[in-house]
């Protein structure tokens with residue numbers, strides 16, 4: 152029997168706002184536990200919520216980016232549950248009248264590299280709604296600690312249709328979501344900081360069957376690749392169960408990134424009944440056409456559009472644009488540098504090879520701050536003008552990265568300016584040809600690599616300052632009669 156996988160993702164994203172969703176309490180990541188609270192966040196008696204307009208604005212923006220229908224009037228509901236992370240015993244959310252319906256997320260599939268763009272498709276969305284985050288529980292062996300700093304932070308939930316079919320597609324979907332939300336300034340989407348969290352619903356069905364299989368919800372997927380691996384494991388597990396004559400039970404399973412397995416957490420019998428009802432403390436929100444027009448007029452260029460533009464404008468291949476464009480910081484840095492020297496290919500190569508190699512796991516913001524765009528452009532110009540060799544370029548780059556010194560200064564300091572006096576170089580090449588008859592004869596007899604012996608001698612004679620490509624060209628010219 153052949154099976155196909157059906158996956159729907161529920162993604163929570165913290166909205167980047169100064170204050171919390173229903174109070175003026177500040178929020179910042181990484182502060183000491185329980186220092187960012189106020190009576191409303193802690194649900195002390197007599198407190199009432201007020202709506203954070205900026206969070207509504209950002210949610211509508213997200214809806215517009217993904218082509219959702221924006222509700223003219225949207226309301227708030229109480230999602231009731233009793234758990235220590237939730238001070239009010241209910242979470243204010245949106246149940247039956249969310250801010251955004253429908254829409255889709257464009258994804259780019261890997262391994263489909265073409266000249267301009269990879270292979271693209273749209274994953275359908277069900278909805279995007281706005282709610283408040285809850286506190287963060289940390290469990291230890293015999294106690295649990297709670298931090299209410301996170302409680303009340305604006306949170307959007309982006310729910311996809313069951314329109315994803317593999318771990319790789321889920322991976323592409325999350326990358327696209329993240330990239331678009333970061334570009335639009337809606338969130339930083341750092342999964343390590345819990346700013347983006349994903350639950351995956353996974354089912355399989357025999358190919359040709361119309362109705363969906365029983366789904367399993369995966370939790371604890373803490374990274375984008377964790378989501379991919381968790382889904383891939385779960386698809387295989389479900390196939391094994393069905394092929395062994397068993398049935399899938401609807402349950403929630405936890406992904407364990409260490410063992411690379413999912414294990415049961417709870418079954419449907421213990422699932423929550425949230426008893427949703429409209430929150431009587433909050434008025435519905437009305438989204439005006441003026442607000443939508445305003446948001447639309449301020450939307451920045453989106454990543455896939457930029458990727459295509461980089462191809463046409465700078466003649467950069469997909470292998471480079473697909474690294475630069477998903478990261479707003481990198482692509483902005485690139486365009487800044489190109490303003491100082493029109494050598495896009497050399498600049499892009501420095502960024503995608505050398506800069507990213509040095510970056511490791513450092514945040515891109517601090518990585519790009521190491522070398523100013525102007526300094527990078529200056530270095531690229533020296534390489535493009537063959538004033539220094541590519542190899543020296545790499546060495547200078549590394550030193551610039553460590554010291555912040557300018558390219559010109561380092562090239563002078565180390566005497567790296569290469570010999571580009573063609574006549575002088577020709578003279579040296581002639582000398583080397585006379586002194587190395589054996590290699591010359593081999594080359595003329597058709598052994599092409601014999602030229603390396605000659606090139607090596609010229610480089611040696613110039614103390615490494617001759618440009619290898621130039622030497623190569625001159626020797627071939629001299630030997631072609």
Ligand code: ADP
Pocket residue numbers: 157158159160161310311312313314352353354363364365366
């Ligand atoms: P709940 O409210 O219990 O989370 P929803 O109907 O809102 O359930 O669905 C949650 C997610 O599960 C959505 O992303 C949806 O696309 C997905 N989903 C629903 N049914 C299936 C299924 N049979 N297989 C895979 N995903 C599914």
Ligand code: MG
Pocket residue numbers: 161350368
């Ligand atoms: Mg769910």
